[in-house]
Amino acid sequence: MGEIIIKTPEQIEGIRKSSKLAAKALDFAGQFVSVGISSEFIDSKIEEFILAHGAIPATKGYNGYPKASCISLNEVVCHGIPSEKIILKNGDILNIDITTILDGYFGDTSRMFTVGEISPGATKLIEATKHCLKLGIEQVQPDNRFGNIGFVINRFARANGLSVVYEFCGHGVGIKFHEEPQVDHTARRNTGAKMKPGMIFTIEPMINQGKPSTRLDKNDGWTARTVDNRLSAQFEHTILVTQTGYEVLTDVKGEFPIT
Ligand code: MF3
Numbered sequence: 001m002g003e004i005i006i007k008t009p010e011q012i013e014g015i016r017k018s019s020k021l022a023a024k025a026l027d028f029a030g031q032f033v034s035v036g037i038s039s040e041f042i043d044s045k046i047e048e049f050i051l052a053h054g055a056i057p058a059t060k061g062y063n064g065y066p067k068a069s070c071i072s073l074n075e076v077v078c079h080g081i082p083s084e085k086i087i088l089k090n091g092d093i094l095n096i097d098i099t100t101i102l103d104g105y106f107g108d109t110s111r112m113f114t115v116g117e118i119s120p121g122a123t124k125l126i127e128a129t130k131h132c133l134k135l136g137i138e139q140v141q142p143d144n145r146f147g148n149i150g151f152v153i154n155r156f157a158r159a160n161g162l163s164v165v166y167e168f169c170g171h172g173v174g175i176k177f178h179e180e181p182q183v184d185h186t187a188r189r190n191t192g193a194k195m196k197p198g199m200i201f202t203i204e205p206m207i208n209q210g211k212p213s214t215r216l217d218k219n220d221g222w223t224a225r226t227v228d229n230r231l232s233a234q235f236e237h238t239i240l241v242t243q244t245g246y247e248v249l250t251d252v253k254g255e256f257p258i259t
């Protein structure tokens with residue numbers, strides 16, 4: 001277990017810029033989400049956008065990962081590899097996850113998109129997952145413990161008949177892709193390290209309709225699916241601990257005013 005990095009003002013500004021770019025790339029990607037489009041095509045547009053803005057996609061070449069984004073459809077929990085064989089169809093739900101490196105700094109964000117008409121169950125799952133991320137973010141303030149993030153997420157998900165993925169976590173981010181600490185979305189109340197101003201990390205709950213466990217695709221070694229093939233959803237932001245609360249660095253829509 002390494003130390004949790006406290007970022008300098010200069011590093012914070014760099015990570016803020018990269019985070020904003022990742023969020024803009026995600027918005028840009030949204031216009032291509034429609035029936036008949038492949039996830040590979042969306043990924044190619046994301047890569048063009050990131051490169052055109054002087055950044056590079058952090059995922060490409062990361063531990064051998066081949067693409068500029070992760071695009072995870074329906075029962076895919078995370079790390080879906082964009083492919084020309086994956087064609088969007090009416091009723092699909094998908095997470096697009098983008099991590100940029102701009103001037104050496106990392107920003108990481110993901111959210112859900114929908115194709116045409118989706119089921120009421122899928123709508124409920126997506127709304128609940130978005131709310132889980134909001135509850136987690138609201139726990140961010142100096143001296144609160146990291147475990148309280150997962151505690152509120154898990155409590156809300158379970159109260160809504162949903163389950164929280166425990167095999168993938170949020171993480172420190174900014175100087176490297178994955179830093180300390182691991183942000184467990186099922187943690188227990190008042191456990192873990194204390195948050196301090198200048199820490200930057202992701203909260204990225206993956207919420208399932210059915211069982212919380214995942215299985216890794218044997219062929220590609222990346223794609224994680226729900227064990228029961230039921231739907232999974234995820235939202236992710238990169239968050240800075242401020243003197244008084246938080247700043248959501250990947251919020252470009254003004255959904256999270258700085259506290
Ligand atoms: N962006 C993902 C995260 O939120 C990590 C993707 S790693 C990859 O941590 F190699 F699968 F791309």
Ligand code: CO
Pocket residue numbers: 108170171202204236
């Ligand atoms: Co992340």
Ligand code: CO
Pocket residue numbers: 097098099108109110236
């Ligand atoms: Co991510």
